[in-house]
Each structure stands twice: as C-alpha cells, then as structure tokens.
Amino acid sequence: MxxxxxxxxxxxxxxxxxxxxxxxxxxxxxxxxxxxxxxxxxxxxxxxxxxxxxxxxxxxxxxxxxxxxxxxxxxKLIKKPSGNSVTLSESTAIVSHGTTGLVTWDAALYLAEWAIENPAVFTNRTILELGSGAGLTGLAICKACYPRAYVFSDCHAQVLEQLRGNVLLNGFSLDPHTPIDAGSPKVTVAQLDWDEVTASQLSAFQADVVIAADVLYCWEVTLSLVRVLKMLAHCQRKNTADFYVAYTIRSQDTGKLFITELDRAGFSWEEVPPHTGKLFPYEEQSTIVILKIMLTARHGV
Structure with missing residues (x-):
C-alpha cells in the first residue's frame, strides 16, 4: 500500500x-x-x-x-462489500405478547454467522427452520447462502405476523404466484405447532436441511422438538436430512436432556466446530454450541 x-x-x-x-x-x-x-x-x-x-x-x-x-x-457496514443487508423489525421487550419469539437471541446470531461461513450446507437446497422467531437467521441464509427454498415456521400468531413483515421488508415475496428472481429462493412462512404437527405435514415441506436456534429453554419444548425430529426422520424418503440446532448453554442442564433424548431415539449427532468470524454483537462470555443431528430414516420411529 x-x-x-x-x-x-x-x-x-x-x-x-x-x-x-x-x-x-x-x-x-x-x-x-x-x-x-x-x-x-x-x-x-x-x-x-x-x-x-x-x-x-x-x-x-x-x-x-x-x-x-x-x-x-x-x-450498513456489511452491505458495502456484498450489496446485501438484513433489515429486521423486532420487539424491544424480552417477553412480549406472551412469547420470547419477537426478539433475536444470541444463538440465532451465532448460527447465522456459521451459515455465512458454510454456505455449501444450504446452497440450492430446501431449508426448514423450526421456531424462526424474528427471522434473522433465515434471512441471512436466504441472502448469503442461495438456498432453493426456505420455510420459516413458528406457532405464535404475533411472531408469525412480525416474521411475515420482516420477510417482505427484505425484498422476498410470500405470494406463490410471483415469479422468483434468479438466485432468489422461494420463501414460505408456515404456522407449525410442534405438539400438533403431523408427519404428512412435515413431509410436504420436502426439506433437505432443518435448522433451529435457541429453542432448548425448557424440558417440555425439548421433548416436543425431539418428537418433531422423529417424525422428520420417519418421513424422509429420498436423502438423509441434517438438522442443525444452535443453543446457548445457560446451565449444566441446557442441552443435557436434549442429548439424552437424541441418544434414546437412536439419532447420530456431533458438535460442529466453532467458526472463526464474528459479524454480530452478542455476549462474548456466552457459550454457544451447534449440534448436527443426522435425521436418518428408521423403522419404528
């Protein structure tokens, strides 16, 4: 220079x-x-x-x-070299309208960073996100990783309303009849209750990759998530789907029940190595992990 x-x-x-x-x-x-x-x-x-x-x-x-x-x-800074940015509307309260899904949590930021460093996991594939919340992780993947299709999902009405707004705010269409620009994924927002969803409903998404972030916060939700994973494994007909879940370890029990239930269900899993770059602001002291679970089709699930 x-x-x-x-x-x-x-x-x-x-x-x-x-x-x-x-x-x-x-x-x-x-x-x-x-x-x-x-x-x-x-x-x-x-x-x-x-x-x-x-x-x-x-x-x-x-x-x-x-x-x-x-x-x-x-x-604004990220937009300068790439031409892309994620614009997000979210609540200023941690709990609002009886849900925590209106704000972005640390593990969602962490998973978004990992995805941006590992775009091949998502490129030209159909992604199903469980518990999308405000939508930051999915929007980052849609803009930086070029998936074929992306399904945001959640169960709370207020979260879904905000989520649809954020999808539109970032230039994606939710109208199935709107022509899709080259390189832009088909985006869907779906209401999905883990306690009520059926295997046929999950099968209809035809997901190649399933992701979730900061959804392991109580044992009831953890058991419901494992129930969904069992159904996803059962309905896989072509390729084995992979499930990536990111969560912040807030106590020794965080993730422990989840891993126990995964082992009990016979799922293979591994911890994903940490990525190198940090793009988003979150607690430096936070211990965040990403697990990769292989949703292999099995009889009797």
Missing amino acids: APEDHEGATSLLQSFERRFLAARALPSFPWQSLEEKLKDPSGSELLLAILQKTVKHPVCVQHGPSVKYARCFLS
Missing part, C-alpha cells in the same frame, strides 16, 4: 472509531470514502480493521452503545 493510501486508511479508521464510540448518527460516518477504499484489493482487510475499531473495540465490549445501534451499524 502506497504511503498516501496507508495514511488515508488510517484516517478513515480513526473517523469510524470516534464516531462509533460516540454513538454518532450513522449517516455522519464516511461511507462514501469507505466505498472508494473497498475498490482496492486490500478492502477486506480494511473491513476487518473497522470491526476491530468499532464493535470489537475494548471500550465498546465493556461500555458500548446499544445493541440496536450496533446491529444497525453492522447492517
């Missing part, structure tokens, strides 16, 4: 750092200058440096701006 280019990059980094730590309005950031710098082959290094000077800055980790501000910043 020429001396004048290095000086310009340093000045740009300082500008982003000062504005972010002061929580200045996002339009005040030097976005146009950043776009010019990203035309250089070393643009990816500049983006990583900006992340280190903003959301991963030691001061920000301890006393950073609000999560909403950080997410808006990251959404």
Whole structure:
C-alpha cells in the first residue's frame, strides 16, 4: 500500500472509531470514502480493521452503545462489500405478547454467522427452520447462502405476523404466484405447532436441511422438538436430512436432556466446530454450541 493510501486508511479508521464510540448518527460516518477504499484489493482487510475499531473495540465490549445501534451499524457496514443487508423489525421487550419469539437471541446470531461461513450446507437446497422467531437467521441464509427454498415456521400468531413483515421488508415475496428472481429462493412462512404437527405435514415441506436456534429453554419444548425430529426422520424418503440446532448453554442442564433424548431415539449427532468470524454483537462470555443431528430414516420411529 502506497504511503498516501496507508495514511488515508488510517484516517478513515480513526473517523469510524470516534464516531462509533460516540454513538454518532450513522449517516455522519464516511461511507462514501469507505466505498472508494473497498475498490482496492486490500478492502477486506480494511473491513476487518473497522470491526476491530468499532464493535470489537475494548471500550465498546465493556461500555458500548446499544445493541440496536450496533446491529444497525453492522447492517450498513456489511452491505458495502456484498450489496446485501438484513433489515429486521423486532420487539424491544424480552417477553412480549406472551412469547420470547419477537426478539433475536444470541444463538440465532451465532448460527447465522456459521451459515455465512458454510454456505455449501444450504446452497440450492430446501431449508426448514423450526421456531424462526424474528427471522434473522433465515434471512441471512436466504441472502448469503442461495438456498432453493426456505420455510420459516413458528406457532405464535404475533411472531408469525412480525416474521411475515420482516420477510417482505427484505425484498422476498410470500405470494406463490410471483415469479422468483434468479438466485432468489422461494420463501414460505408456515404456522407449525410442534405438539400438533403431523408427519404428512412435515413431509410436504420436502426439506433437505432443518435448522433451529435457541429453542432448548425448557424440558417440555425439548421433548416436543425431539418428537418433531422423529417424525422428520420417519418421513424422509429420498436423502438423509441434517438438522442443525444452535443453543446457548445457560446451565449444566441446557442441552443435557436434549442429548439424552437424541441418544434414546437412536439419532447420530456431533458438535460442529466453532467458526472463526464474528459479524454480530452478542455476549462474548456466552457459550454457544451447534449440534448436527443426522435425521436418518428408521423403522419404528
């Protein structure tokens, strides 16, 4: 890098750092200058440096701006190199309308990051997401991993309403008669109650991959999820589907019952190695794991 280019990059980094730590309005950031710098082959290094000077800055980790501000910043930053961003409407309350599904939880962010680093798992495949919540994970996969079709699902009416809004907000159509642009997946939002869904209903989705994030929060829900996995395994007729579940370990019991029930049902599973990049703001101290469960068709499930 020429001396004048290095000086310009340093000045740009300082500008982003000062504005972010002061929580200045996002339009005040030097976005146009950043776009010019990203035309250089070393643009990816500049983006990583900006992340280190903003959301991963030691001061920000301890006393950073609000999560909403950080997410808006990251959404705008990510859009610069890729042309894609995820816009999300969600509740500001952890529990709202009798559900926790109106906000995005850490494991959903973690799973989205892993998916972006492992797009081949989802490319040109049909994905069924269980307990989609606000929809961030699925929207990230739809924009970055090029699935053939994506089915968001949840059971709470208010969550489904918000979910449909977020899908439309990000430029996807829910009208089955609307022509799909090349490279864009067919997107569906489905009401799916784990205690009432039938094997025939699950079979109709024809999912190649099934995912879920932060759904292991009580034993009743865990048992219901295993029930759904048994039905999914039973209705697989062509290829073996894989199920990826991400969850935050909040106590020693988190995930323990789930693994016990998986073993009892005869499912093969393995822990997915952690990914390297962090794109979204969540608790650094959080211990989040992703399990891969092979939904192999078996008799007697």
